[in-house]
Amino acid sequence: MPWLTQLADVAQRTGCPVVEVTGWRTRGHGPQPEVRGIVCHHTAGWADMHIVRDGWPGLDGPLSHFWLRRDGTIYVVAAGRCWHNAPSTSPDHDNSSSIGIEAENDGRAPWPAVQLAAFKALCAELCREFGLTAAAVKGHKEVNRQKVDPHSIDMTAFRAEVARLMKGEPAMATAKETWQxxxxxxxxxxxxxxxxxxxxxxxxxxxxxxxxxxxxxxxxxxxxxxxxxxxxxxxxxxxxxxxxxxxxxxxxxxxxxxxxxxxxxxxxxxxx
Structure with a gap:
């Protein structure tokens, strides 16, 4: 599979604000071999797009294809392979077979409704683009036993909302999302x-x-x-x-x- 240079267009279809990070079309650890899954993460920090883009000592960036800001703005970070999930318990959700979305959150703070809506909408559009079902969307914690992200999100309910969006139905906020x-x-x-x-x-x-x-x-x-x-x-x-x-x-x-x-x-x- 070539570099995923259509990712900005996919993000635009969500209707959310989109920022194309300079150099994203050629950023990656080589081209993305294939897309069979989507992995949802939280960053464990704030204002940390630069870490997703550049990495940290001992792990070079990019660490994910997207960074999702707290206000629902989607940042397109990379078009190639990213180091976002290894080791993986699923062959469809490792670095070579999946797209990663890093959502800005310290791992404790409540999720703003606008950010959750963008999270689901982006997953839905990625599933459409790559011919996947909502079942292909996984939380990092579901495909890597060492991880807990994205914190507090019921991924079964999350996937149900992604499926609704793929059918053209409006997303329904859960009671917890409404409360928060x-x-x-x-x-x-x-x-x-x-x-x-x-x-x-x-x-x-x-x-x-x-x-x-x-x-x-x-x-x-x-x-x-x-x-x-x-x-x-x-x-x-x-x-x-x-x-x-x-x-x-x-x-x-x-x-x-x-x-x-x-x-x-x-x-x-x-x-x-």
């Missing part, structure tokens, strides 16, 4: 402008509970105030025959009902 999806929030900070959907839901529930507690406390105080007003009206009537206690109570209650209560709720509760 990040959204910009008005109460965010420059250091932490986005919150996971799960965190937002949990915090909204907590804030709602706090407000219900506050309202219940105010309601109890109001009830106590009404009782005290009735007692006061009765005491005044006992000393002043001309006072109608029922009329006085009605007047006080009407005044209380006419009061507008404003609750000042901070944008970000303390301790959040």
């Amino acid at each position: 999806h990040e959204l910009k929030v008005p109460f965010g900070t420059p250091e932490n402008p986005s919150w996971q959907a799960g965190n937002i839901l949990v915090n909204v529930a907590k804030w709602s509970l706090e407000q219900r507690t506050t309202l219940a406390t105010l309601g109890a105080k109001l009830d106590a105030l009404m009782v005290a007003n009735r007692e006061l009206a009765a005491a005044l009537a006992a000393h002043h025959a001309e006072i109608d206690p029922h009329a006085l109570i009605a007047r006080i209650e009407a005044a209380i009902e006419g009061i507008t209560i404003r609750l000042d709720v901070p944008d970000t509760p303390a301790g959040t």
